[in-house]
Amino acid sequence: MQIGINLLCLAGFITEAHLPLIRRIKELDYQGVEVPILSGDPRHYEWLAKELDALGLRRTSTSIVPSPNANPLSSDPDIRKSGVDHLDWVIDCALALGSESVGGPFHAPIGCFTGTGPSEDEIRYGAEAHNRMAEKAQANGIYLSLEHLNRFETHFLNTMEQAKAYVAAVDHPAFAIMYDTFHANIEEQKQADAIATIAGHMGVLHISENDRGIPGRGHIAFGEIFEAVRKTGFDGWVTLEAFGGGVPELAAATRVWRPLFPDYDTLFSESIEFIRGQWELAA
Template structure:
């Protein structure tokens, strides 16, 4: 198991000014970081990858579908083409970064709704796009960790029953699921049962408290989560996701407009200790 942290707690775009805090993560004992890929060019992520190599941190990354005008599940072929171009851009950045996984809700635009659940056509279009993406990712030593979101953020992929069926539909070994405890806390009746449903298709485990603050301070039973995940044999990235006071790129969808932790040092140190202790205590 490797412990990471999603750097959306710092910013939606990681630059030189953030390297001091990133070095602190290394000093505390994090194995790696999860870089948001929301904007920028390949050259920027090449630079950032070199910085992380010097610090000694491994990395994954996350991206989103930014707009209904670039959706890989759209019925409009031109919009689907724009969506696949965006997926290729995100993967290009992940490759330049030296990422092990490209994750996030790379299926439908966050906060965009059609008035119903995903149609058969949308599922088919998405599976085709994600199979192509996974094929290219695998050729570059990367796997895709597609993230489910709760029903208030997307209509496309909410539950582990849906995720399991979608993994089977895409049918590619490099297409996995990013399991997020915050979203599952809303959508699943039992997180252990949801994790068992997903089984060995977990790509990344996101540890996120019910308020998206410091894990262990809310009501999610992480001991059950860790027990269930370890039962599947998963031994990959266990990544903290906590959000800061304001994320301009995602605030409208995630509704995060207030501080969710007292300071970065408390977030970094307390969360790392909680995750390592919980994993060690799990069956």
């Protein structure tokens, strides 16, 4: 098991200004960071890779579909093409970063709905795009970890039953699921059962409290979650995802306008102690 932290708690675009806080993350013995790939170009992520190498931090990444005009699920072939081009850009930046896994909801634009659940065509178009993306990832020694979201953020992938069926539709060994405890807390009746449903297909485990603040301070039953995860044999990235009110560019997507942790040092230190302790207790 490797413990990471999603850097969206700092910003949507990581620059030199964030390096002091990232050094603190390393001092607290996180093994890696999950870097947002939302903008920029491969050259920026090559620079960031060198900085993270110097600190001894491994990395995964997270990305999204930024616009309805780049939707790989669209019935419009030109829009689907733009969506596939966007996924190619994500992979190119992730490779420049040295990312081990490309995660996040890179299936559909967040907050865009059709009024129904996913159609057969949307599943078919998505599976084609993600199989192609997974092939490129595998050829470069990395894998995909597609993130489910709750029903208030997307109509496409909400539950682990849907995720299991979608893994079968994509049908590629480099394609897995990023399990997120915040979204599952909304959509699943029992998280332990949901985790068992995707046993063998979890690429990254996102640890996110019910309010998206510091894990262990809310009501999510993390003890049961860690026990269920360990029963599956998963031994990969366990990544903290928390948000605060200090990143205005993310407020519209995360619906977080208030501080959910007192300061970064408290978030970083308390979270890694909690995650490590819960993992050990679940053994």
